Amino acid sequence: MIKRAAEIDNILLSLNLSIDAHYKWLVKMFRCVVSGDITQPEIIHVNSYCMCEFGQWLNNHPARENDETGYLYQIDKAHIEMHISGRILLSAIVEKRWLPEHFEHFQDTLLAFTAAVTDYKIYLLNIRSNMDILTGLPGRRLLDESFDRQLIEASPGNLYLLLLDIDRFKSVNDTYGHLVGDVVLRSLASNLSAWTREDETAYRYGGEEFIIIIKAQTDEMACQAGMRICDLIARHSIHYPDGEINITVTGGVTRAQPGEPLDVVLGRSDQAMYEGKQTGRNRCMFMDKQQKITRITRREPDHSLFTKQAAG
Template sequence: MIKDTKEIDAILIALNKSIDAHYKWLVKMFRCAVSSDVTQPDIMADNSHFICQFGQWLNSQSLHNEDDCSYVNKINAAHEKMHLLGKELLLAIVDNRSHLWQFDSFQDALLAFTSAVMDYKIYLLSIRSNIDVLTGLPGRRMLDESFDQQLLDAEPLNLYILLLDIDRFKHVNDTYGHLVGDVVLRALASNLLAWTRYDEVAYRYGGEEFIIIIRTKTDEQASLAGLRLCQLIGQKKIPYADGEIGITVTAGITRVQHEETLDTALGRADRAMYQGKQTGRNRCMFMDEREQISLVDSNDGISYPLSA
């Protein structure tokens, strides 16, 4: 759901080009006014906002969330109005019936369009600044800032926090060096992006810790999701210059309660994960709101009390 840096950069470049393209479009309007040319389709056609270069790009965008839709819809509306008023002004000039208010209206439409584009660029740059440089995943700050809204948006489903920690990562750094350690972190992040499903979002929370936010109906479904990711990680070898490295993770998962803070819910997930470290690593632990910890069974996906 969240864009990566390459996609954000591509959109930012396209938005910059949209402004450049409409400077050229505006100059073209001047030429048409001077020559009384009313045949240019990107100015005079009823669907000129669709057929211009930026309109074609705009209509090709796949939107990720409500925020994207809001920004792009504002750009689209401003873009359409700018083309409409530009057409009306050109016809008025050619027919020698233009008025000052028409120029003012067109000017306001131009400014509204550039303002809508700038708002979207600022939004995208804000997302980009919160993406972890090493892994390309959204970072801790993005989760901190979006968590309360994610909890509200999850309804009627439940929201779960899955905290993953690479087992014995210090050994990887000490044995192979920190550059290889970085390779492992980047590879795990890439794999998480590939393995997470529609209602699962991965974050790098710091060091060798990753968080997956999961939206689903039941504790069992969330536990199965956590178990699936842990098993995939354990089965996947990570290539590096001199060979391959196998890693495992220990995970803690918990359901976020109504109006609960990120720190409170994350604390439970962390305690569940810590218990998994203490009892053997390479496992997924579930902690409920009563602080009861269960081990997610690797055979049938059902959690059972740790003392069982």
């Protein structure tokens, strides 16, 4: 999953530059026709599509999810065909053996390339429109729309939901003002984006609540991830123009069972998180499928990750 609005903006910029780069490529082809010189490798080489800047960008731009893979595959395919068709047309013109079909095919490949790029841009803009404006993280609607697919794609592993709520956030707003409160939310979002790993995605769910979707093989691995994130938040100060603020969060982790809707999974995480709030805050709780809530503690050698007594 694309984690930040800035990532989408960078990709969209690269796509726009790709179109510009191929306008320049067309001009180079015209020059080759006029001069009769078809020795430039970025035009005539059999692998010219790998030599252009956009081809290199494609090779270094891995897809982040299955939907994105399909768009990038179509762009890559159209890009290769466009370069091959252009090379064939150029050779035919210079050697005075061109046919109308050469031009028609080249036109078709140009249109196919721009269509593939446009489809990908529309896909990205749809995601971008569902990003949270304040924090730049994926928002609630994006999680609502993608959760069922994420749950299916997590197999044969497991999908976990970590609900985070900033402790005493109202007092931050009351003491420092809402502008500083916004700084806290933006900074926490930025930190979560940096601290989450490849198999973790952060969302702004609303207010002072954030959600981390975690892909893990076991309950213990998911709880380790939840504890790691909560600890990082507690250990890092948030800077604002007049100083810095230290915040803590209370988290609730639960595993999503196959076929469960988001609201059911979120309900368990919320219960676990609420139990953490009631028993002291600044902690991470886990609710299993039997709805037993336990407090997650730092794992020591040869010790369980959980406290021995259930919190509720």
